[in-house]
Amino acid sequence: MGEFVIRCHRRTFSVLALAAVALLASARPSAQTSTDHKKKSFSFPGTVPVPANNKLTPTRVKLGEMLFFDPRLSGSNWISCATCHNPGLGWSDGQPTALGNGMTAGKRSTPSIVNSAFNKLQMWDGRFGSLEEQAVGPMQAPSEMNGSIEQILAKLKSVPGYVQAFEKAYPGEGITKETLAKAVASFERTVISKNSPFDAWIHGNQTAISPSAQRGFDLFVGKASCDVCHSGPNFADDGFHNIGLKANTDEGRYAKTPVRVSKGAFKTPTLRDIALTAPYMHNGAYRSLEEVVDHYNRGGDDRQNLDPNIKPLGLTDQEKKDLVQFMKTLSGKQVAVTFPRLPQ
Amino acid sequence: MKISRFIGKAAILVILCSIALAAEDFMVEQKDKNFVYKGAKADMLKLKVGDAIQFKNMDPYFHNVFSLSDAKMFDLGSYPQGQSKSVTFDQPGKIDVECAIHPQMKMTVEVK
Numbered sequence: 028m029g030e031f032v033i034r035c036h037r038r039t040f041s042v043l044a045l046a047a048v049a050l051l052a053s054a055r056p057s058a059q060t061s062t063d064h065k066k067k068s069f070s071f072p073g074t075v076p077v078p079a080n081n082k083l084t085p086t087r088v089k090l091g092e093m094l095f096f097d098p099r100l101s102g103s104n105w106i107s108c109a110t111c112h113n114p115g116l117g118w119s120d121g122q123p124t125a126l127g128n129g130m131t132a133g134k135r136s137t138p139s140i141v142n143s144a145f146n147k148l149q150m151w152d153g154r155f156g157s158l159e160e161q162a163v164g165p166m167q168a169p170s171e172m173n174g175s176i177e178q179i180l181a182k183l184k185s186v187p188g189y190v191q192a193f194e195k196a197y198p199g200e201g202i203t204k205e206t207l208a209k210a211v212a213s214f215e216r217t218v219i220s221k222n223s224p225f226d227a228w229i230h231g232n233q234t235a236i237s238p239s240a241q242r243g244f245d246l247f248v249g250k251a252s253c254d255v256c257h258s259g260p261n262f263a264d265d266g267f268h269n270i271g272l273k274a275n276t277d278e279g280r281y282a283k284t285p286v287r288v289s290k291g292a293f294k295t296p297t298l299r300d301i302a303l304t305a306p307y308m309h310n311g312a313y314r315s316l317e318e319v320v321d322h323y324n325r326g327g328d329d330r331q332n333l334d335p336n337i338k339p340l341g342l343t344d345q346e347k348k349d350l351v352q353f354m355k356t357l358s359g360k361q362v363a364v365t366f367p368r369l370p371q
Numbered sequence: 372m373k374i375s376r377f378i379g380k381a382a383i384l385v386i387l388c389s390i391a392l393a394a395e396d397f398m399v400e401q402k403d404k405n406f407v408y409k410g411a412k413a414d415m416l417k418l419k420v421g422d423a424i425q426f427k428n429m430d431p432y433f434h435n436v437f438s439l440s441d442a443k444m445f446d447l448g449s450y451p452q453g454q455s456k457s458v459t460f461d462q463p464g465k466i467d468v469e470c471a472i473h474p475q476m477k478m479t480v481e482v483k
Contacts, residue, residue: 266473286446
């Protein structure tokens with residue numbers, strides 16, 4: 028009887044102890060749980076967002092691909108979208124700032140179009156609300172492709188192959204500014220960086236990235252707080268931040284939203300495929316990821332209207348290397364890109 | 372006697388009216404990059420002239436609140452988690468409120 032009572036008490040005690048442990052665990056998540064939760068927040072979605080009036084179809088993507096690589100969309104018949112958004116250079120151009128019509132250097136770097144389907148706003152200053160709006164912007168900009176929509180549409184209408192391709196992709200809608208924009212946007216929505224070593228790691232392959240890169244991830248979401256802006260599956264918050272670049276006179280987002288915090292602020296770019304798209308920042312100020320990490324470790328340079336989230340980080344040399352190693356794991360599985368035969 | 376009763380009733384009426392017309396203070400939280408009122412995402416909030424909204428940042432990073440609408444133009448700057456700033460809406464109209472850092476954070480305030 029006495030033994031039974033003791034056993035019962037022991038059982039009660041152990042149940043209570045277990046309950047207490049469980050309660051403590053639920054009240055204060057372990058570092059591991061917190062890291063797992065953070066890892067999940069970067070998990071890549073299975074589908075790409077597509078507007079209701081421009082469903083993604085193979086014929087639209089095929090047409091958009093031809094248009095994307097066709098220099099006849101420029102005033103000079105010499106510059107295509109792919110001239111600056113070169114698939115061999117991470118869908119960018121490797122230049123500090125874009126070179127446009129007449130080899131004129133623009134004031135901003137060419138943003139990669141990788142994963143631009145996920146951006147809520149397009150361009151460094153976010154002035155376009157969709158890929159459709161954005162697609163026809165550079166075609167008409169004098170410093171970029173220097174074309175006019177009337178000229179471009181007339182050229183496309185004179186090519187029987189395009190007349191057929193537009194009819195297949197957008198039956199009965201004709202060759203218009205809208206169908207031109209929709210087709211290019213459809214192709215851009217297929218330029219996706221995914222299945223990177225980082226993706227494999229967060230889905231359970233413990234050896235998909237090196238111990239240094241794993242430490243880099245912990246820094247990214249911890250001491251360095253990079254995920255304050257580079258958050259979510261696309262490592263971008265669709266937000267605008269002044270990151271304190273030296274001698275930056277470009278007002279950026281302020282042109283669209285004239286409030287103080289927007290002065291010198293630019294859209295957070297994705298970090299997917301970031302190792303493939305040097306140089307970095309809106310003005311191409313840095314040639315390497317190491318220089319970028321040094322910038323943030325200093326807490327920026329020009330503090331005049333610096334985003335208050337940016338502060339000196341106090342990273343050691345090893346920690347800086349770990350962060351760079353981590354960013355290099357964000358390069359997606361490379362897909363072969365074939366230059367399409369253009370319709371004549 | 373009648374006069375004092377009338378004064379009493381009038382006083383009660385004045386107090387009730389002033390309670391009904393008193394400006395209200397609304398608390399809107401900035402949470403998970405949304406404007407949140409009473410625990411739900413607030414796309415639209417209806418106010419009376421003179422009412423105020425206190426915007427409280429609940430996220431672990433800075434937010435901004437501004438409006439460039441004609442009925443109320445303001446910029447509260449940017450502030451960190453736990454801090455709040457207040458705006459009084461002193462004119463009728465529709466006011467679009469946004470965070471300049473995170474433009475997907477939007478709400479409309481309708482002041483009557």
